[in-house]
Amino acid sequence: MLSRRALVATALVLTATATVTLTGFAQGKYPTRPIEVVVPYAPGGGTDNLMRMIVSIIDENKWSPQPITVNNRAGGSGAVGYNYLVGKKGNPHVVAGATPFVVSGKIQGRINANHRDGMTILMIVAVDELMLSVRSDSPYRTLEDFVKAAKASPAKLTIGGTGTNTEDHIFTHLFEEAAGIKVKYVPFNSGGEVTTALLGGHVDAAVENPNEVIAQVEAGKARNLAVAAEKRMADAKDVPTFAEKGYTFYWNQYRGVVGPADMGAEAVRWWQETLKKVVTSQRWQEAYIKKNLLTPTDWTGDEANKYLDGLNSKYEKVLANLGAIKK
Amino acid sequence: MRQADRIAAVLLLALAAGYGAVAIRDYAYWDANGPGSGFLPVWLAAALTGLGGLLLVSAVRARDPGPAPVPRGHGAVRLGAVLAATVALVALLPVLGMATGTALFLAVLLRGLERHSWPVTLGVAVGTATVNWAVFTWWLRVPFPTGVLGF
Amino acid sequence: MDLLHNLALGFSIALTPFNVLMAMVGVTMGTLIGALPGVGPASGVALLLPLTFGMSPTSGIIMLSALYAGSMYGGTITSVLINTPGESASVVTCLDGHQMALRGRAGPALGMAAIGSFLAGSVGVVLLMGMAPLLARWALSFGPPETFALMLLGLTTVTGLTGDHAVKGYISMVLGLMLSMIGIDIVSGDARYTAGLPDMLDGVDFLPVAIGLFGMGEVLVGAEQATRAEILHGRYGLRDVLPSAADWVRSRLAIVRGTIIGFLVGVLPGAGPTIASFLAYTVEKKLSRHPEEFGQGAIEGVAAPESANNAGSAGALVPMLTLGIPGSATTAVMMGGLMMWGLRPGPLLFEKNPDFVWGLIASLYLANVMLLVLNVAFIPVFVRALRVPYGILMPLIIVFCVTGAYSLNNRVWDVGQMLVFGVLGYAMKKLDYSPAALTLALVLGPLAERALRQSLIISDVGILILLQRPIAATLTALALAAVAVPVARAVWRVTVRRPAAA
Numbered sequence: 001m002l003s004r005r006a007l008v009a010t011a012l013v014l015t016a017t018a019t020v021t022l023t024g025f026a027q028g029k030y031p032t033r034p035i036e037v038v039v040p041y042a043p044g045g046g047t048d049n050l051m052r053m054i055v056s057i058i059d060e061n062k063w064s065p066q067p068i069t070v071n072n073r074a075g076g077s078g079a080v081g082y083n084y085l086v087g088k089k090g091n092p093h094v095v096a097g098a099t100p101f102v103v104s105g106k107i108q109g110r111i112n113a114n115h116r117d118g119m120t121i122l123m124i125v126a127v128d129e130l131m132l133s134v135r136s137d138s139p140y141r142t143l144e145d146f147v148k149a150a151k152a153s154p155a156k157l158t159i160g161g162t163g164t165n166t167e168d169h170i171f172t173h174l175f176e177e178a179a180g181i182k183v184k185y186v187p188f189n190s191g192g193e194v195t196t197a198l199l200g201g202h203v204d205a206a207v208e209n210p211n212e213v214i215a216q217v218e219a220g221k222a223r224n225l226a227v228a229a230e231k232r233m234a235d236a237k238d239v240p241t242f243a244e245k246g247y248t249f250y251w252n253q254y255r256g257v258v259g260p261a262d263m264g265a266e267a268v269r270w271w272q273e274t275l276k277k278v279v280t281s282q283r284w285q286e287a288y289i290k291k292n293l294l295t296p297t298d299w300t301g302d303e304a305n306k307y308l309d310g311l312n313s314k315y316e317k318v319l320a321n322l323g324a325i326k327k
Numbered sequence: 328m329r330q331a332d333r334i335a336a337v338l339l340l341a342l343a344a345g346y347g348a349v350a351i352r353d354y355a356y357w358d359a360n361g362p363g364s365g366f367l368p369v370w371l372a373a374a375l376t377g378l379g380g381l382l383l384v385s386a387v388r389a390r391d392p393g394p395a396p397v398p399r400g401h402g403a404v405r406l407g408a409v410l411a412a413t414v415a416l417v418a419l420l421p422v423l424g425m426a427t428g429t430a431l432f433l434a435v436l437l438r439g440l441e442r443h444s445w446p447v448t449l450g451v452a453v454g455t456a457t458v459n460w461a462v463f464t465w466w467l468r469v470p471f472p473t474g475v476l477g478f
Numbered sequence: 479m480d481l482l483h484n485l486a487l488g489f490s491i492a493l494t495p496f497n498v499l500m501a502m503v504g505v506t507m508g509t510l511i512g513a514l515p516g517v518g519p520a521s522g523v524a525l526l527l528p529l530t531f532g533m534s535p536t537s538g539i540i541m542l543s544a545l546y547a548g549s550m551y552g553g554t555i556t557s558v559l560i561n562t563p564g565e566s567a568s569v570v571t572c573l574d575g576h577q578m579a580l581r582g583r584a585g586p587a588l589g590m591a592a593i594g595s596f597l598a599g600s601v602g603v604v605l606l607m608g609m610a611p612l613l614a615r616w617a618l619s620f621g622p623p624e625t626f627a628l629m630l631l632g633l634t635t636v637t638g639l640t641g642d643h644a645v646k647g648y649i650s651m652v653l654g655l656m657l658s659m660i661g662i663d664i665v666s667g668d669a670r671y672t673a674g675l676p677d678m679l680d681g682v683d684f685l686p687v688a689i690g691l692f693g694m695g696e697v698l699v700g701a702e703q704a705t706r707a708e709i710l711h712g713r714y715g716l717r718d719v720l721p722s723a724a725d726w727v728r729s730r731l732a733i734v735r736g737t738i739i740g741f742l743v744g745v746l747p748g749a750g751p752t753i754a755s756f757l758a759y760t761v762e763k764k765l766s767r768h769p770e771e772f773g774q775g776a777i778e779g780v781a782a783p784e785s786a787n788n789a790g791s792a793g794a795l796v797p798m799l800t801l802g803i804p805g806s807a808t809t810a811v812m813m814g815g816l817m818m819w820g821l822r823p824g825p826l827l828f829e830k831n832p833d834f835v836w837g838l839i840a841s842l843y844l845a846n847v848m849l850l851v852l853n854v855a856f857i858p859v860f861v862r863a864l865r866v867p868y869g870i871l872m873p874l875i876i877v878f879c880v881t882g883a884y885s886l887n888n889r890v891w892d893v894g895q896m897l898v899f900g901v902l903g904y905a906m907k908k909l910d911y912s913p914a915a916l917t918l919a920l921v922l923g924p925l926a927e928r929a930l931r932q933s934l935i936i937s938d939v940g941i942l943i944l945l946q947r948p949i950a951a952t953l954t955a956l957a958l959a960a961v962a963v964p965v966a967r968a969v970w971r972v973t974v975r976r977p978a979a980a
């Protein structure tokens with residue numbers, strides 16, 4: 001450690017650039033240095049699109065005096081990126097796109113910490129609903145048709161979704177419990193593959209985010225049976241909720257922004273204020289919320305933490321049921 | 328080649344045994360819907376055992392000792408030097424940073440191993456490190472490890 | 479005619495000065511991004527995406543798809559010159575491309591790659607234009623059983639990559655399959671062979687392995703020799719880099735087959751240009767009258783995969799444009815872009831945004847012409863890189879490999895992985911194992927396993943589902959034949975011919 005400190009000292013003397021960046025700490029208001037936005041997933045995914053949209057809105061309005069770069073640090077279904085963030089404790093200039101993996105990752109032992117002990121939730125900006133969809137020529141016109149058929153022949157109907165022990169898998173599990181049925185869950189590698197299998201008729205139904213299936217519905221190729229939300233979606237009023245059909249369960253995926261622990265009050269406030277400006281902007285409403293049929297939110301502080309706490313206990317219960325928690 | 332094949336065969340057999348053992352211990356061979364996560368690993372371990380056995384038998388039977396398995400003399404020194412320098416570069420990346428690390432790496436190999444003149448060595452080392460750094464960090468926005476010097 | 483009318487509309491959009499400029503920017507950036515290892519087309523598209531927000535969606539997609547096409551050309555350059563694949567669809571080009579370079583034929587290798595790419599890319603666009611809806615329906619008929627049967631067929635072609643020593647070839651393939659099991663198994667949710675390391679949860683990434691086995695492995699072999707046999711210097715005038723008449727005769731069918739295989743595989747969800755290039759190579763070797771020349775610098779071994787990856791990248795646009803479903807990582811990023819521009823990719827895109835779709839199609843013709851000119855014109859420049867003395871080139875290649883592996887996911891882990899596979903590649907080369915078989919098995923393994931288990935979950939009749947469905951049954955039969963025919967031939971030789979001779 002000593003030699004490293006000596007090197008830093010040498011660097012201070014030798015290089016002007018190092019001097020400039022290091023003195024940046026002392027003066028001025030947050031952000032004092034360029035900001036790194038981590039996307040713990042590969043380019044092209046939901047979190048990648050979200051963070052690039054947020055950064056592009058901040059950039060076009062010049063809300064940040066410092067440049068913001070988006071870095072994809074993919075690996076371990078998010079584990080690599082979130083562990084990187086957890087390791088940046090006390091550094092206010094690194095934030096990441098948040099997914100439910102922030103809580104479920106720790107439960108499964110893949111991230112070292114969650115929103116309570118190693119990350120700071122800055123804002124939950126939207127909720128992505130999950131729906132059960134079928135092909136338009138499917139014999140199951142309604143949710144009741146599907147449940148009736150599933151009861152008549154248990155463990156025969158197939159529901160496709162992304163991955164195992166994931167949001168789609170848990171959705172299927174909760175639906176089975178609520179409706180008292182048994183189906184076969186078929187895991188795929190990506191949302192695109194799920195939709196392809198649905199349209200090709202290789203699965204009877206699929207778990208879909210609204211934005212993955214809406215274009216198919218518009219083209220008359222698919223039909224949504226129900227959404228696992230508390231209210232019907234604002235932009236798809238014709239899709240009933242599971243609860244109103246008598247199969248009461250709620251399940252969705254939130255999207256948000258998270259920082260490391262100990263960011264400092266000033267940085268947290270800056271992000272909350274800036275994100276508030278983002279989510280109230282017209283471009284956000286039109287090009288992001290409406291296009292993706294998301295439910296907009298702007299939860300911060302206690303509200304966001306409580307939401308994540310609730311989510312955490314749900315995950316603990318369901319993942320234990322599914323046998324996904326290793327002792 | 329004969330010697331090398333024997334060593335390789337033994338290593339492969341050990342790998343197969345370990346791989347198969349982990350598969351049997353940790354992963355389900357068969358689950359409700361058919362083959363589980365342990366199914367293919369078990370069969371791959373079995374296949375490698377068979378192939379490793381074949382290799383061992385043919386290596387034991389082979390008459391011709393073939394070329395030496397390990398490089399000797401000058402070649403070994405050069406190989407060792409290049410490998411050691413690369414391992415050092417990778418291990419020290421987080422400390423040195425990409426630009427400093429690659430410049431030092433190039434300098435060491437060009438001067439120490441290839442005996443180029445100092446002007447050539449420094450020109451290539453500093454030039455490459457600079458161009459590399461500029462292209463990746465400025466143009467492609469790749470966050471290179473920066474190290475203690477800041478670049 | 480409707481098609482001609484649409485095409486005229488497309489060209490009227492693509493040929494506006496601004497859009498021509500965007501296509502030029504796209505192909506140039508794409509060629510560079512393709513040539514740099516690590517940073518692939520998906521990251522390249524993500525990088526340029528913010529620049530497109532100020533433009534019309536059509537100009538934006540023209541730039542991005544020109545970049546995609548350009549990266550397929552660019553990846554070839556480093557594969558041929560220094561045996562280091564620039565992106566994953568060019569890995570297989572190393573096998574014969576670099577051998578040609580060592581024999582002083584880097585020029586014709588790059589020339590044939592450029593021409594093959596151009597022909598395949600252009601035919602790919604024609605197919606995209608004329609048959610997209612039909613192909614989309616065909617792609618949808620590929621469920622898990624069909625995918626498994628196709629991967630099975632692919633795995634049987636690995637036998638074509640085994641080299642001189644059959645046992646060692648099969649060992650290489652099994653090692654590749656074993657490596658491909660590492661990471662989260664999406665069917666059971668188990669994390670297999672990860673040693674509890676988060677970096678291993680996504681498994682062994684294919685590109686660091688390929689950069690290590692081919693690029694780094696080759697460097698280590700070269701480093702060992704104090705006085706390396708100099709690369710034969712050919713003449714590198716523009717005329718010398720063009721393939722000869724003999725090259726043409728050998729390659730023309732390879733280009734045709736590469737194009738067909740590449741396009742069809744590219745259309746399929748989850749497969750993409752990388753698998754297309756491998757399959758095209760192995761099929762070409764199987765059909766060749768002189769398979770022993772493959773791996774020694776056979777020009778068909780460059781022509782086939784390079785045609786396949788370009789046709790494949792055109793094919794990958796089919797599911798995106800007709801169904802609104804991304805067929806590859808790169809098209810997934812493009813679709814993110816479409817949404818940000820305010821378009822909704824989906825089955826109605828052709829109807830609702832004809833100027834967008836036809837502008838894109840026309841610009842792809844344009845991009846391919848530009849790429850042909852750009853690549854052929856610059857071959858003499860690229861090839862001069864080989865004149866750098868090996869004592870300087872060798873450390874530079876290592877820096878290239880290190881930077882490339884890092885920039886793939888921005889993590890040092892991948893650099894370490896590249897280095898480990900570099901050492902393995904050195905050993906495999908020295909001891910006659912087959913790095914190519916390992917790599918192909920690593921790509922196909924997870925797809926095959928996943929599709930098999932998905933099929934068995936869906937099926938009510940167990941493994942017989944493979945025989946119930948016509949496409950799956952045909953592919954399975956072909957795969958079985960690929961294994962059975964050589965065996966039967968061997969048995970026939972032993973039992974029938976021997977007694978007769980004796």
